[in-house]
Amino acid sequence: MLRLSKRIPQGQGLAAALLRRAPSLALDWATRQKSRFDARLSNDEHVxxxxxxxxxxxxxxxxxxxxxxLVRVVAADEAVTVVSAPAMxxxxxxxxxxxxxxxxxxxRHVxxxxxxxxxxxxxxxxxGEMLKGLGLEVREAREPLSPKAALMATTAADTSMGMDTAITTTAATTPTTTPQGPCQRRPHTHDRPHAHDAPDVAGQPDLAGGRLQLF
Incomplete structure (x- = not known):
């Protein structure tokens, strides 16, 4: 079995000719989050x-x-949910x-x-039903899924106010209904306390005028 133990992000510094000759490894999002797994290359070699x-x-x-x-990583097509705004x-x-x-x-840490x-x-x-209730269009598709990495940021304005702005994402798990509210559907931790079930008119961001204003 061929052992792959080093990653070159986006093939930086490698000649295009080398990459064209390299076999590919198609992986879905769940597998690409793992650090150890077995798979087969495009040439059927076990790695x-x-x-x-x-x-x-x-x-x-x-x-x-x-x-x-060298082996090229390819984000494989998989079942996804695509959310868009109504054409009107x-x-x-x-x-x-x-x-x-x-x-x-x-x-909800999705x-x-x-x-x-x-x-x-x-x-x-x-x-999906929640998003439809917000007036968005939801459809199923098959395409590569590549969520953005978690981002932690502190701005100068936040620091002067003694407050950190944190934008975090964690891996989603299958939701279950609990009386504690929708956030309880997904295991997660918090960097600072925040509410999950407040109505749109309170405790939610101001989304008017194309702006996102946090309180």
Whole structure:
């Protein structure tokens, strides 16, 4: 079995000719989050991946075998949910609707692929119904899923107020209904206390005018 133990993000520094000759390894999002797994290359060769923990493979990354051979990582097509704004909305209204949907998903710690005019996430019937209730269009599709990495940021303005702004995402799990509220559907931790079940008129961001204003 060929052992792959080194990752070169997006094949940086490698000649295009080398990459064209390299076999590919198609992986879904769940597998690309793992640090150790077995798989088969495009040439049907059996490989074992052994990477340092804490890294996520992205389409375009290159893995290096112990004998120096290269393997291109490809984000495989998989079942996803695509969220978009109704076609009847003007661009500003559409952006507002998607921003509102992204806020509610982020409040539930859902990992998202943020794309032009749409949100892409792992299928979840409960969240799909919630998004429809917000006036968004939800459909199932098959395409690569590449959620954005977690981002932790502190701005100068936040620091002067003694407050950190944290934007975090964690891997989604199958939702279950509990009396504690929608956030309890997904195991997670908090960097600072925040509410999950407040109505839109209180404790929610101001999404008016195409802006996201946090309180």
């Amino acid at each position: 074992g991946v052994f990477l340092p923990r804490g890294h996520v493979l992205r389409g375009g990354d290159v893995l290096v075998a112990e004998d120096g051979r 909305l003007n661009p500003a209204e559409a952006a507002h609707a998607l921003m509102r949907g992204a806020y509610h998903l982020g409040n 990992m998202l692929s943020l794309q032009s005019g749409r949100l892409v996430m792992e299928p979840d019937p409960v969240l």
